[in-house]
Amino acid sequence: MSVIRVLSGRAWVWSFLGMFLVWLVTAVYTGGKGSADVITAALSFATFTVIVGIGQMFVITTGPGNVDLSIPSTIALSGAVAMKLMGSSNDMLAIGLAASLGCGLAVGIFNYLLIRVLRIPPIIATLSSSFLILSTAIAYGRGLKIKPPPMLAEFTTAQVGGVPILAIVIILFAILMSVVLNRTVYGRSVLAIGQNMRAAWLAGINVERIRFMTYVLSALLAAICGFLLSGFSGGASLNMGQEYLLASIAVVVIGGTSVAGGKANVPGIWGAAMFMFLLVTMLNTLGASAGIRLIMTGLIIVAVITIAGGDEPQR
Protein backbone atom coordinates (compact mmCIF):
# COMPACT_ATOMS: atom_id res chain seq x y z
CA MET A 1 0.00 0.00 0.00
CA SER A 2 2.66 2.44 1.06
CA VAL A 3 4.55 1.76 -2.16
CA ILE A 4 1.56 2.94 -4.15
CA ARG A 5 1.21 6.02 -2.00
CA VAL A 6 4.85 6.91 -2.37
CA LEU A 7 4.75 6.34 -6.12
CA SER A 8 1.53 8.22 -6.77
CA GLY A 9 3.03 11.16 -5.00
CA ARG A 10 5.66 11.28 -7.70
CA ALA A 11 4.24 12.80 -10.83
CA TRP A 12 6.82 11.22 -13.15
CA VAL A 13 5.50 7.74 -12.41
CA TRP A 14 2.47 8.44 -14.58
CA SER A 15 4.51 9.16 -17.66
CA PHE A 16 6.33 5.85 -17.31
CA LEU A 17 3.04 4.07 -16.64
CA GLY A 18 1.58 5.62 -19.80
CA MET A 19 4.68 4.65 -21.74
CA PHE A 20 4.44 1.03 -20.58
CA LEU A 21 0.71 0.81 -21.34
CA VAL A 22 1.08 2.17 -24.85
CA TRP A 23 3.98 -0.18 -25.52
CA LEU A 24 1.97 -3.12 -24.18
CA VAL A 25 -0.97 -2.38 -26.48
CA THR A 26 1.39 -2.22 -29.45
CA ALA A 27 3.12 -5.44 -28.41
CA VAL A 28 -0.17 -7.30 -27.93
CA TYR A 29 -1.49 -6.07 -31.26
CA THR A 30 1.57 -7.21 -33.16
CA GLY A 31 1.85 -10.42 -31.15
CA GLY A 32 5.15 -9.32 -29.65
CA LYS A 33 6.87 -9.07 -33.01
CA GLY A 34 9.44 -6.31 -33.12
CA SER A 35 8.60 -5.05 -29.63
CA ALA A 36 12.27 -4.76 -28.75
CA ASP A 37 13.00 -2.80 -31.93
CA VAL A 38 10.23 -0.41 -31.03
CA ILE A 39 11.95 0.30 -27.72
CA THR A 40 15.26 0.88 -29.51
CA ALA A 41 13.63 3.32 -31.92
CA ALA A 42 11.81 5.07 -29.08
CA LEU A 43 15.08 5.48 -27.19
CA SER A 44 16.82 6.95 -30.25
CA PHE A 45 14.11 9.48 -31.04
CA ALA A 46 13.22 10.32 -27.45
CA THR A 47 16.86 11.27 -26.82
CA PHE A 48 16.54 14.45 -28.87
CA THR A 49 13.27 15.43 -27.23
CA VAL A 50 14.85 14.87 -23.82
CA ILE A 51 17.80 17.14 -24.60
CA VAL A 52 15.60 20.14 -25.42
CA GLY A 53 13.01 19.10 -22.84
CA ILE A 54 15.53 19.50 -20.03
CA GLY A 55 16.37 23.04 -21.13
CA GLN A 56 12.71 23.91 -21.48
CA MET A 57 12.06 22.43 -18.02
CA PHE A 58 14.55 24.76 -16.35
CA VAL A 59 13.04 27.74 -18.17
CA ILE A 60 9.45 26.82 -17.31
CA THR A 61 10.44 26.15 -13.70
CA THR A 62 11.57 29.76 -13.22
CA GLY A 63 7.93 30.77 -13.04
CA PRO A 64 4.75 31.65 -14.91
CA GLY A 65 5.27 33.27 -18.29
CA ASN A 66 8.72 31.80 -18.75
CA VAL A 67 8.98 29.60 -21.80
CA ASP A 68 11.52 29.29 -24.59
CA LEU A 69 9.87 29.43 -28.02
CA SER A 70 13.16 29.84 -29.86
CA ILE A 71 14.20 26.19 -29.45
CA PRO A 72 13.12 25.04 -32.96
CA SER A 73 14.93 27.84 -34.77
CA THR A 74 18.03 27.38 -32.62
CA ILE A 75 18.07 23.71 -33.58
CA ALA A 76 17.86 24.66 -37.26
CA LEU A 77 20.58 27.32 -37.04
CA SER A 78 22.99 25.21 -35.01
CA GLY A 79 22.57 22.24 -37.35
CA ALA A 80 23.07 24.35 -40.46
CA VAL A 81 26.13 26.18 -39.13
CA ALA A 82 27.78 23.00 -37.86
CA MET A 83 27.18 21.04 -41.06
CA LYS A 84 28.48 23.83 -43.27
CA LEU A 85 31.63 24.33 -41.19
CA MET A 86 32.44 20.66 -40.86
CA GLY A 87 31.81 19.87 -44.52
CA SER A 88 31.61 16.11 -43.83
CA SER A 89 35.13 16.03 -42.44
CA ASN A 90 36.01 14.25 -39.20
CA ASP A 91 38.88 16.67 -38.50
CA MET A 92 36.46 19.55 -38.18
CA LEU A 93 34.25 17.83 -35.62
CA ALA A 94 35.48 19.86 -32.67
CA ILE A 95 35.17 23.12 -34.59
CA GLY A 96 31.64 22.24 -35.67
CA LEU A 97 30.63 21.45 -32.12
CA ALA A 98 32.20 24.67 -30.89
CA ALA A 99 30.34 26.66 -33.55
CA SER A 100 27.10 24.97 -32.55
CA LEU A 101 27.64 25.83 -28.92
CA GLY A 102 28.58 29.35 -29.97
CA CYS A 103 25.22 29.69 -31.74
CA GLY A 104 23.45 28.46 -28.63
CA LEU A 105 25.36 30.84 -26.40
CA ALA A 106 24.60 33.80 -28.67
CA VAL A 107 20.89 32.93 -28.85
CA GLY A 108 20.67 32.53 -25.09
CA ILE A 109 22.37 35.84 -24.40
CA PHE A 110 20.23 37.59 -27.02
CA ASN A 111 17.01 36.16 -25.55
CA TYR A 112 17.98 37.25 -22.09
CA LEU A 113 18.91 40.75 -23.24
CA LEU A 114 15.50 41.16 -24.85
CA ILE A 115 13.82 40.04 -21.65
CA ARG A 116 16.00 42.10 -19.34
CA VAL A 117 16.86 45.26 -21.22
CA LEU A 118 13.67 45.70 -23.23
CA ARG A 119 11.48 44.15 -20.52
CA ILE A 120 9.69 42.07 -23.11
CA PRO A 121 7.69 39.14 -21.73
CA PRO A 122 9.76 35.96 -22.32
CA ILE A 123 7.20 34.43 -24.68
CA ILE A 124 7.31 37.44 -27.00
CA ALA A 125 11.06 37.85 -26.61
CA THR A 126 11.87 34.26 -27.56
CA LEU A 127 9.25 34.40 -30.31
CA SER A 128 10.71 37.49 -31.95
CA SER A 129 14.24 36.22 -31.61
CA SER A 130 13.14 32.92 -33.16
CA PHE A 131 12.03 34.91 -36.24
CA LEU A 132 15.49 36.40 -36.57
CA ILE A 133 17.28 33.12 -35.88
CA LEU A 134 15.16 31.22 -38.38
CA SER A 135 15.75 33.81 -41.07
CA THR A 136 19.49 33.60 -40.43
CA ALA A 137 19.32 29.83 -40.67
CA ILE A 138 17.31 30.00 -43.90
CA ALA A 139 19.63 32.54 -45.50
CA TYR A 140 22.74 30.71 -44.34
CA GLY A 141 21.64 27.17 -44.98
CA ARG A 142 19.82 27.52 -48.29
CA GLY A 143 20.22 24.43 -50.40
CA LEU A 144 22.39 22.86 -47.77
CA LYS A 145 22.95 19.22 -48.63
CA ILE A 146 26.06 18.37 -46.67
CA LYS A 147 26.46 14.98 -45.11
CA PRO A 148 27.60 14.93 -41.48
CA PRO A 149 31.15 13.77 -40.71
CA PRO A 150 31.19 9.94 -40.61
CA MET A 151 32.26 9.94 -36.96
CA LEU A 152 29.29 12.05 -35.93
CA ALA A 153 26.87 9.96 -37.95
CA GLU A 154 28.32 6.81 -36.41
CA PHE A 155 28.22 8.13 -32.88
CA THR A 156 24.60 9.26 -33.12
CA THR A 157 23.37 6.00 -34.62
CA ALA A 158 25.56 3.43 -32.82
CA GLN A 159 23.92 0.82 -30.63
CA VAL A 160 25.05 -1.63 -27.96
CA GLY A 161 22.74 -4.61 -27.59
CA GLY A 162 19.79 -2.67 -28.94
CA VAL A 163 20.44 0.37 -26.78
CA PRO A 164 21.58 3.47 -28.66
CA ILE A 165 24.87 4.83 -27.28
CA LEU A 166 23.52 8.36 -27.50
CA ALA A 167 20.55 7.40 -25.35
CA ILE A 168 22.92 6.09 -22.67
CA VAL A 169 24.89 9.33 -22.77
CA ILE A 170 21.73 11.40 -22.45
CA ILE A 171 20.40 9.21 -19.63
CA LEU A 172 23.63 9.91 -17.75
CA PHE A 173 23.24 13.58 -18.64
CA ALA A 174 19.66 13.56 -17.33
CA ILE A 175 20.88 12.08 -14.04
CA LEU A 176 23.51 14.80 -13.86
CA MET A 177 20.91 17.49 -14.51
CA SER A 178 18.67 15.95 -11.89
CA VAL A 179 21.51 16.37 -9.39
CA VAL A 180 22.06 19.92 -10.62
CA LEU A 181 18.38 20.67 -10.12
CA ASN A 182 18.05 19.19 -6.66
CA ARG A 183 21.49 19.44 -5.09
CA THR A 184 23.24 22.53 -6.40
CA VAL A 185 22.81 26.17 -5.50
CA TYR A 186 21.85 26.92 -9.10
CA GLY A 187 19.11 24.29 -9.24
CA ARG A 188 17.70 25.19 -5.85
CA SER A 189 17.68 28.84 -6.88
CA VAL A 190 15.72 28.03 -10.03
CA LEU A 191 13.12 26.23 -7.92
CA ALA A 192 13.01 29.05 -5.40
CA ILE A 193 12.53 31.71 -8.08
CA GLY A 194 9.72 29.66 -9.61
CA GLN A 195 7.95 29.39 -6.29
CA ASN A 196 8.19 33.05 -5.42
CA MET A 197 10.50 35.39 -7.25
CA ARG A 198 10.25 38.14 -4.68
CA ALA A 199 10.90 35.84 -1.76
CA ALA A 200 13.86 34.38 -3.61
CA TRP A 201 15.23 37.86 -4.23
CA LEU A 202 14.75 38.84 -0.59
CA ALA A 203 16.53 35.65 0.43
CA GLY A 204 19.56 36.95 -1.38
CA ILE A 205 19.37 34.95 -4.59
CA ASN A 206 20.73 36.79 -7.60
CA VAL A 207 17.50 36.32 -9.58
CA GLU A 208 18.70 37.93 -12.78
CA ARG A 209 21.88 35.87 -12.93
CA ILE A 210 19.92 32.66 -12.45
CA ARG A 211 17.44 33.61 -15.17
CA PHE A 212 20.31 34.48 -17.48
CA MET A 213 21.95 31.12 -16.88
CA THR A 214 18.64 29.34 -17.44
CA TYR A 215 17.94 30.91 -20.85
CA VAL A 216 21.52 30.28 -21.93
CA LEU A 217 21.28 26.67 -20.77
CA SER A 218 18.10 26.13 -22.77
CA ALA A 219 19.62 27.63 -25.92
CA LEU A 220 22.83 25.62 -25.48
CA LEU A 221 20.88 22.38 -25.18
CA ALA A 222 18.83 23.29 -28.26
CA ALA A 223 22.10 23.89 -30.11
CA ILE A 224 23.48 20.52 -28.99
CA CYS A 225 20.25 18.90 -30.09
CA GLY A 226 20.61 20.51 -33.52
CA PHE A 227 24.21 19.29 -33.79
CA LEU A 228 23.39 15.71 -32.85
CA LEU A 229 20.15 15.63 -34.81
CA SER A 230 21.85 16.60 -38.05
CA GLY A 231 24.34 13.81 -37.43
CA PHE A 232 21.53 11.38 -36.73
CA SER A 233 19.39 12.26 -39.74
CA GLY A 234 22.23 12.53 -42.24
CA GLY A 235 22.39 16.30 -42.55
CA ALA A 236 20.73 19.47 -41.38
CA SER A 237 17.38 20.63 -42.65
CA LEU A 238 15.70 23.93 -41.93
CA ASN A 239 12.51 22.47 -40.55
CA MET A 240 14.10 19.76 -38.47
CA GLY A 241 13.45 21.73 -35.29
CA GLN A 242 9.79 22.37 -35.99
CA GLU A 243 8.27 19.51 -34.05
CA TYR A 244 10.36 20.26 -30.97
CA LEU A 245 8.36 23.35 -30.04
CA LEU A 246 5.38 21.31 -28.95
CA ALA A 247 7.45 18.30 -27.97
CA SER A 248 9.73 20.23 -25.60
CA ILE A 249 6.78 21.79 -23.77
CA ALA A 250 4.67 18.62 -23.84
CA VAL A 251 7.32 16.37 -22.29
CA VAL A 252 7.90 18.88 -19.53
CA VAL A 253 4.21 19.02 -18.69
CA ILE A 254 3.49 15.31 -19.09
CA GLY A 255 6.64 14.53 -17.12
CA GLY A 256 5.17 16.12 -14.02
CA THR A 257 6.84 19.52 -14.00
CA SER A 258 4.53 22.28 -12.83
CA VAL A 259 3.70 24.82 -15.53
CA ALA A 260 3.26 27.41 -12.80
CA GLY A 261 6.94 26.95 -11.96
CA GLY A 262 8.81 25.99 -8.85
CA LYS A 263 8.39 22.26 -9.22
CA ALA A 264 10.47 20.30 -11.69
CA ASN A 265 11.15 16.71 -12.53
CA VAL A 266 13.89 15.31 -14.74
CA PRO A 267 13.08 11.56 -14.91
CA GLY A 268 9.54 12.40 -16.02
CA ILE A 269 10.94 13.98 -19.18
CA TRP A 270 12.40 10.65 -20.27
CA GLY A 271 9.13 8.87 -19.52
CA ALA A 272 7.12 11.49 -21.35
CA ALA A 273 9.40 11.55 -24.39
CA MET A 274 9.23 7.75 -24.68
CA PHE A 275 5.47 7.90 -24.17
CA MET A 276 5.00 10.43 -26.96
CA PHE A 277 7.02 8.37 -29.42
CA LEU A 278 5.42 5.07 -28.47
CA LEU A 279 1.98 6.64 -28.70
CA VAL A 280 2.52 7.59 -32.32
CA THR A 281 3.99 4.13 -32.96
CA MET A 282 0.93 2.51 -31.41
CA LEU A 283 -1.46 4.60 -33.50
CA ASN A 284 0.60 3.73 -36.58
CA THR A 285 0.46 0.04 -35.75
CA LEU A 286 -3.29 0.21 -35.22
CA GLY A 287 -3.53 1.67 -38.71
CA ALA A 288 -4.61 5.19 -37.77
CA SER A 289 -4.32 7.81 -40.50
CA ALA A 290 -2.17 10.90 -40.18
CA GLY A 291 -5.19 12.99 -39.19
CA ILE A 292 -6.22 10.62 -36.40
CA ARG A 293 -2.63 10.49 -35.11
CA LEU A 294 -2.49 14.28 -34.86
CA ILE A 295 -5.88 14.46 -33.16
CA MET A 296 -4.96 11.76 -30.64
CA THR A 297 -1.61 13.37 -29.85
CA GLY A 298 -3.29 16.69 -29.21
CA LEU A 299 -6.14 15.26 -27.17
CA ILE A 300 -3.78 13.28 -24.97
CA ILE A 301 -1.72 16.37 -24.19
CA VAL A 302 -4.90 18.27 -23.31
CA ALA A 303 -6.17 15.32 -21.25
CA VAL A 304 -2.89 15.00 -19.34
CA ILE A 305 -2.78 18.68 -18.45
CA THR A 306 -6.48 18.60 -17.49
CA ILE A 307 -5.96 15.64 -15.15
CA ALA A 308 -2.74 17.04 -13.74
CA GLY A 309 -4.71 20.21 -13.23
CA GLY A 310 -3.56 23.75 -12.97
CA ASP A 311 -1.78 24.45 -9.75
CA GLU A 312 -3.16 27.12 -7.55
CA PRO A 313 -1.79 30.43 -8.72
CA GLN A 314 1.17 31.23 -6.52
CA ARG A 315 0.71 34.95 -6.26
Add this chain to the structure above:
Amino acid sequence: MRAYLTSPRFLRAALPAASFAILLAAIFYVQPRAMSYFGMNLMLQYTVPIALATIAQMFIITVNDLDLSIGPFVGLTACIGATLLADTPVLGLLALLACIAAYAALGALIHWRNLPSLVVTLGMSFVWLGIAVLILPTPGGTAPGWVKAIVGLKTPLVPFPIIAAIVIGIVVHVALMTSSYGAVLRGAGGNPRAIGRAGWSLLKIKMVMYAAAGFFGVLSGLSLIGLTSAADAHIADRYTLYAIAGVILGGGEFVGGRVSPIGAVIGAMTLTLTGSFLTFLKISPDWQIGAQGGILIIVLALRALINRREG
Protein backbone atom coordinates in the same frame (compact mmCIF):
# COMPACT_ATOMS: atom_id res chain seq x y z
CA MET B 1 -0.63 70.75 -26.46
CA ARG B 2 3.06 70.09 -26.70
CA ALA B 3 3.05 68.41 -23.31
CA TYR B 4 0.23 66.17 -24.46
CA LEU B 5 2.00 65.27 -27.69
CA THR B 6 5.10 64.15 -25.84
CA SER B 7 3.28 62.42 -22.99
CA PRO B 8 4.05 58.70 -22.71
CA ARG B 9 0.35 57.90 -23.00
CA PHE B 10 0.01 59.61 -26.37
CA LEU B 11 3.32 58.28 -27.67
CA ARG B 12 2.36 54.75 -26.74
CA ALA B 13 -0.97 55.06 -28.54
CA ALA B 14 0.63 56.64 -31.59
CA LEU B 15 3.44 54.10 -31.90
CA PRO B 16 1.52 51.45 -33.96
CA ALA B 17 0.19 54.01 -36.43
CA ALA B 18 3.58 55.71 -36.66
CA SER B 19 5.43 52.47 -37.41
CA PHE B 20 2.85 51.65 -40.08
CA ALA B 21 3.13 55.10 -41.62
CA ILE B 22 6.93 54.98 -41.66
CA LEU B 23 6.93 51.58 -43.34
CA LEU B 24 4.37 52.75 -45.90
CA ALA B 25 6.35 55.90 -46.61
CA ALA B 26 9.50 53.83 -47.07
CA ILE B 27 7.69 51.59 -49.56
CA PHE B 28 6.41 54.57 -51.54
CA TYR B 29 9.90 56.04 -51.55
CA VAL B 30 11.47 52.86 -52.88
CA GLN B 31 8.65 52.02 -55.28
CA PRO B 32 6.44 55.03 -56.14
CA ARG B 33 4.26 52.86 -58.36
CA ALA B 34 2.96 51.09 -55.25
CA MET B 35 1.12 54.31 -54.48
CA SER B 36 -1.95 53.38 -56.54
CA TYR B 37 -5.26 51.63 -56.11
CA PHE B 38 -3.91 48.50 -57.71
CA GLY B 39 -0.63 48.58 -55.82
CA MET B 40 -2.23 49.06 -52.45
CA ASN B 41 -4.77 46.34 -53.17
CA LEU B 42 -2.02 43.91 -54.09
CA MET B 43 0.20 44.75 -51.12
CA LEU B 44 -2.56 44.62 -48.57
CA GLN B 45 -4.88 41.91 -49.88
CA TYR B 46 -3.83 39.40 -47.23
CA THR B 47 -4.42 41.98 -44.52
CA VAL B 48 -8.03 40.90 -44.03
CA PRO B 49 -7.46 37.28 -42.92
CA ILE B 50 -4.39 38.26 -40.89
CA ALA B 51 -6.22 41.13 -39.21
CA LEU B 52 -9.13 38.84 -38.35
CA ALA B 53 -6.78 36.23 -36.87
CA THR B 54 -5.02 39.00 -34.95
CA ILE B 55 -8.33 40.18 -33.50
CA ALA B 56 -9.07 36.57 -32.49
CA GLN B 57 -5.74 36.37 -30.70
CA MET B 58 -6.40 39.75 -29.10
CA PHE B 59 -9.56 38.47 -27.42
CA ILE B 60 -7.55 35.65 -25.84
CA ILE B 61 -4.72 37.96 -24.77
CA THR B 62 -7.28 40.31 -23.19
CA VAL B 63 -8.04 37.66 -20.57
CA ASN B 64 -4.31 37.00 -19.99
CA ASP B 65 -4.21 33.81 -22.04
CA LEU B 66 -2.35 33.00 -25.22
CA ASP B 67 -3.64 30.99 -28.17
CA LEU B 68 -0.96 28.96 -29.93
CA SER B 69 -3.57 27.16 -32.04
CA ILE B 70 -5.15 30.03 -33.94
CA GLY B 71 -3.12 29.30 -37.09
CA PRO B 72 -4.14 25.65 -37.44
CA PHE B 73 -7.67 26.66 -36.40
CA VAL B 74 -7.87 29.16 -39.26
CA GLY B 75 -6.52 26.39 -41.49
CA LEU B 76 -9.30 24.08 -40.31
CA THR B 77 -12.05 26.62 -40.94
CA ALA B 78 -10.54 27.31 -44.35
CA CYS B 79 -10.75 23.57 -45.12
CA ILE B 80 -14.34 23.40 -43.91
CA GLY B 81 -15.15 26.48 -45.96
CA ALA B 82 -13.66 25.05 -49.14
CA THR B 83 -15.34 21.65 -48.79
CA LEU B 84 -18.42 21.32 -46.58
CA LEU B 85 -19.58 24.93 -46.85
CA ALA B 86 -19.20 24.89 -50.62
CA ASP B 87 -20.88 21.50 -51.16
CA THR B 88 -23.52 21.38 -48.42
CA PRO B 89 -23.92 24.89 -46.99
CA VAL B 90 -26.10 23.84 -44.04
CA LEU B 91 -23.67 21.17 -42.90
CA GLY B 92 -20.78 23.56 -43.42
CA LEU B 93 -22.44 26.23 -41.34
CA LEU B 94 -23.11 23.73 -38.55
CA ALA B 95 -19.47 22.60 -38.65
CA LEU B 96 -18.26 26.20 -38.34
CA LEU B 97 -20.66 26.81 -35.45
CA ALA B 98 -19.31 23.66 -33.81
CA CYS B 99 -15.80 25.11 -34.18
CA ILE B 100 -16.87 28.26 -32.33
CA ALA B 101 -18.60 26.16 -29.67
CA ALA B 102 -15.40 24.13 -29.27
CA TYR B 103 -13.50 27.35 -28.61
CA ALA B 104 -16.04 28.40 -25.96
CA ALA B 105 -15.68 24.95 -24.39
CA LEU B 106 -11.90 25.37 -24.33
CA GLY B 107 -12.34 28.66 -22.51
CA ALA B 108 -14.58 26.93 -19.98
CA LEU B 109 -12.08 24.07 -19.52
CA ILE B 110 -9.16 26.44 -19.06
CA HIS B 111 -11.08 28.45 -16.49
CA TRP B 112 -12.60 25.47 -14.68
CA ARG B 113 -9.33 23.62 -14.16
CA ASN B 114 -7.18 26.74 -14.03
CA LEU B 115 -5.05 25.38 -16.86
CA PRO B 116 -2.18 27.09 -18.67
CA SER B 117 -3.68 28.20 -21.98
CA LEU B 118 -0.28 27.81 -23.60
CA VAL B 119 -0.24 24.03 -23.17
CA VAL B 120 -3.93 23.48 -23.88
CA THR B 121 -3.89 25.46 -27.12
CA LEU B 122 -0.60 23.88 -28.17
CA GLY B 123 -2.29 20.49 -27.80
CA MET B 124 -5.39 21.72 -29.60
CA SER B 125 -3.31 22.96 -32.51
CA PHE B 126 -2.65 19.29 -33.28
CA VAL B 127 -6.33 18.49 -32.99
CA TRP B 128 -7.34 21.25 -35.43
CA LEU B 129 -4.62 20.21 -37.85
CA GLY B 130 -5.66 16.56 -37.56
CA ILE B 131 -9.32 17.33 -38.31
CA ALA B 132 -8.29 19.56 -41.21
CA VAL B 133 -6.15 16.77 -42.65
CA LEU B 134 -9.08 14.36 -42.33
CA ILE B 135 -11.41 16.77 -44.13
CA LEU B 136 -8.95 17.73 -46.83
CA PRO B 137 -6.02 15.28 -47.08
CA THR B 138 -4.53 17.06 -50.10
CA PRO B 139 -4.68 20.74 -50.98
CA GLY B 140 -7.82 21.53 -52.93
CA GLY B 141 -11.49 22.28 -52.58
CA THR B 142 -13.18 25.40 -53.85
CA ALA B 143 -14.27 28.46 -51.98
CA PRO B 144 -18.01 29.20 -52.11
CA GLY B 145 -18.80 31.82 -54.73
CA TRP B 146 -20.24 34.32 -52.28
CA VAL B 147 -17.09 34.28 -50.17
CA LYS B 148 -14.98 35.03 -53.23
CA ALA B 149 -17.40 37.75 -54.26
CA ILE B 150 -17.17 39.50 -50.91
CA VAL B 151 -13.40 39.34 -50.64
CA GLY B 152 -12.92 40.30 -54.28
CA LEU B 153 -15.18 43.33 -53.96
CA LYS B 154 -14.03 46.27 -56.08
CA THR B 155 -14.73 49.31 -53.98
CA PRO B 156 -14.41 52.81 -55.47
CA LEU B 157 -11.36 54.94 -54.60
CA VAL B 158 -10.10 52.98 -51.61
CA PRO B 159 -9.20 49.29 -52.08
CA PHE B 160 -11.41 46.77 -50.29
CA PRO B 161 -8.76 45.38 -47.90
CA ILE B 162 -8.24 48.82 -46.38
CA ILE B 163 -11.96 49.47 -45.97
CA ALA B 164 -12.46 45.99 -44.51
CA ALA B 165 -9.57 46.49 -42.07
CA ILE B 166 -10.98 49.83 -40.92
CA VAL B 167 -14.46 48.35 -40.48
CA ILE B 168 -13.10 45.39 -38.51
CA GLY B 169 -11.07 47.68 -36.28
CA ILE B 170 -13.94 50.07 -35.57
CA VAL B 171 -16.56 47.37 -34.98
CA VAL B 172 -14.37 45.54 -32.46
CA HIS B 173 -13.31 48.82 -30.91
CA VAL B 174 -16.93 49.84 -30.31
CA ALA B 175 -17.84 46.42 -28.92
CA LEU B 176 -14.83 45.90 -26.66
CA MET B 177 -13.61 49.38 -25.76
CA THR B 178 -16.78 51.46 -25.49
CA SER B 179 -19.49 49.06 -24.31
CA SER B 180 -20.01 48.44 -20.60
CA TYR B 181 -19.74 44.66 -20.92
CA GLY B 182 -16.57 45.23 -22.94
CA ALA B 183 -15.13 47.04 -19.94
CA VAL B 184 -16.00 44.05 -17.78
CA LEU B 185 -14.34 41.70 -20.28
CA ARG B 186 -11.16 43.76 -20.25
CA GLY B 187 -11.36 44.06 -16.49
CA ALA B 188 -11.26 40.28 -16.28
CA GLY B 189 -7.76 40.56 -17.71
CA GLY B 190 -6.74 43.44 -15.49
CA ASN B 191 -8.02 42.20 -12.17
CA PRO B 192 -10.02 38.98 -12.41
CA ARG B 193 -10.60 38.82 -8.68
CA ALA B 194 -12.20 42.26 -8.55
CA ILE B 195 -14.47 41.42 -11.47
CA GLY B 196 -15.42 38.14 -9.77
CA ARG B 197 -16.15 39.92 -6.48
CA ALA B 198 -18.32 42.41 -8.33
CA GLY B 199 -20.58 39.53 -9.21
CA TRP B 200 -19.60 38.80 -12.81
CA SER B 201 -19.13 35.19 -13.84
CA LEU B 202 -15.51 34.72 -14.81
CA LEU B 203 -16.45 31.41 -16.43
CA LYS B 204 -18.92 33.18 -18.68
CA ILE B 205 -16.37 35.89 -19.51
CA LYS B 206 -13.76 33.32 -20.55
CA MET B 207 -16.32 31.48 -22.66
CA VAL B 208 -17.47 34.69 -24.33
CA MET B 209 -13.90 35.72 -25.13
CA TYR B 210 -12.93 32.31 -26.48
CA ALA B 211 -16.12 32.10 -28.52
CA ALA B 212 -15.36 35.55 -29.95
CA ALA B 213 -11.87 34.35 -30.82
CA GLY B 214 -13.37 31.28 -32.50
CA PHE B 215 -15.81 33.46 -34.44
CA PHE B 216 -13.05 35.70 -35.76
CA GLY B 217 -10.94 32.63 -36.49
CA VAL B 218 -13.77 31.35 -38.69
CA LEU B 219 -14.03 34.71 -40.46
CA SER B 220 -10.28 34.67 -41.00
CA GLY B 221 -10.40 31.20 -42.55
CA LEU B 222 -13.27 32.15 -44.86
CA SER B 223 -11.68 35.39 -46.01
CA LEU B 224 -8.44 33.49 -46.63
CA ILE B 225 -10.04 30.98 -49.01
CA GLY B 226 -11.84 33.87 -50.66
CA LEU B 227 -8.38 35.06 -51.70
CA THR B 228 -6.73 31.73 -52.46
CA SER B 229 -9.96 30.05 -53.68
CA ALA B 230 -8.59 26.68 -52.53
CA ALA B 231 -7.59 25.41 -49.12
CA ASP B 232 -4.94 23.29 -47.44
CA ALA B 233 -4.65 22.07 -43.86
CA HIS B 234 -1.37 23.95 -43.48
CA ILE B 235 -2.55 27.11 -45.24
CA ALA B 236 -2.47 29.28 -42.11
CA ASP B 237 0.20 27.67 -39.92
CA ARG B 238 2.12 30.93 -39.73
CA TYR B 239 -0.92 32.86 -38.58
CA THR B 240 -0.27 31.87 -34.97
CA LEU B 241 2.91 33.90 -34.95
CA TYR B 242 1.46 36.69 -37.10
CA ALA B 243 -1.48 37.06 -34.75
CA ILE B 244 0.62 37.32 -31.60
CA ALA B 245 3.03 39.71 -33.28
CA GLY B 246 0.14 41.79 -34.64
CA VAL B 247 -1.44 42.22 -31.23
CA ILE B 248 1.85 43.22 -29.64
CA LEU B 249 2.80 45.54 -32.52
CA GLY B 250 -0.60 47.15 -32.15
CA GLY B 251 0.12 48.20 -28.60
CA GLY B 252 -1.45 45.30 -26.74
CA GLU B 253 0.13 44.37 -23.44
CA PHE B 254 0.68 40.76 -22.64
CA VAL B 255 -1.10 40.85 -19.31
CA GLY B 256 -3.60 43.12 -17.69
CA GLY B 257 -6.33 43.35 -20.32
CA ARG B 258 -4.61 46.31 -22.00
CA VAL B 259 -5.37 45.80 -25.68
CA SER B 260 -6.27 47.90 -28.67
CA PRO B 261 -8.41 46.51 -31.52
CA ILE B 262 -7.55 49.32 -33.92
CA GLY B 263 -3.89 48.95 -33.00
CA ALA B 264 -4.11 45.21 -33.61
CA VAL B 265 -5.48 45.77 -37.11
CA ILE B 266 -2.70 48.29 -37.81
CA GLY B 267 -0.20 45.77 -36.43
CA ALA B 268 -1.52 43.16 -38.85
CA MET B 269 -1.21 45.63 -41.74
CA THR B 270 2.36 46.47 -40.72
CA LEU B 271 3.28 42.80 -40.79
CA THR B 272 1.72 42.33 -44.22
CA LEU B 273 3.61 45.33 -45.58
CA THR B 274 6.96 44.02 -44.34
CA GLY B 275 6.91 41.34 -47.02
CA SER B 276 6.25 43.83 -49.82
CA PHE B 277 8.90 46.18 -48.49
CA LEU B 278 11.59 43.50 -48.67
CA THR B 279 10.48 42.57 -52.18
CA PHE B 280 10.81 46.19 -53.31
CA LEU B 281 14.25 46.43 -51.73
CA LYS B 282 15.12 43.23 -53.61
CA ILE B 283 16.03 41.49 -50.38
CA SER B 284 15.63 37.74 -50.49
CA PRO B 285 12.35 36.45 -49.04
CA ASP B 286 14.56 34.38 -46.70
CA TRP B 287 14.70 37.44 -44.51
CA GLN B 288 10.98 38.07 -44.43
CA ILE B 289 10.22 36.52 -41.05
CA GLY B 290 13.51 37.89 -39.76
CA ALA B 291 12.42 41.39 -40.74
CA GLN B 292 9.09 40.83 -39.00
CA GLY B 293 10.93 39.75 -35.87
CA GLY B 294 13.20 42.79 -36.20
CA ILE B 295 10.28 45.21 -36.49
CA LEU B 296 8.67 43.56 -33.48
CA ILE B 297 11.82 44.05 -31.44
CA ILE B 298 12.31 47.65 -32.56
CA VAL B 299 8.71 48.61 -31.73
CA LEU B 300 8.97 46.88 -28.35
CA ALA B 301 12.24 48.66 -27.69
CA LEU B 302 10.64 52.01 -28.46
CA ARG B 303 7.76 51.16 -26.19
CA ALA B 304 10.14 50.20 -23.39
CA LEU B 305 11.81 53.56 -23.87
CA ILE B 306 8.48 55.39 -23.61
CA ASN B 307 7.43 53.39 -20.57
CA ARG B 308 10.71 54.10 -18.84
CA ARG B 309 10.08 57.86 -19.17
CA GLU B 310 6.77 57.27 -17.50
CA GLY B 311 8.74 55.84 -14.59
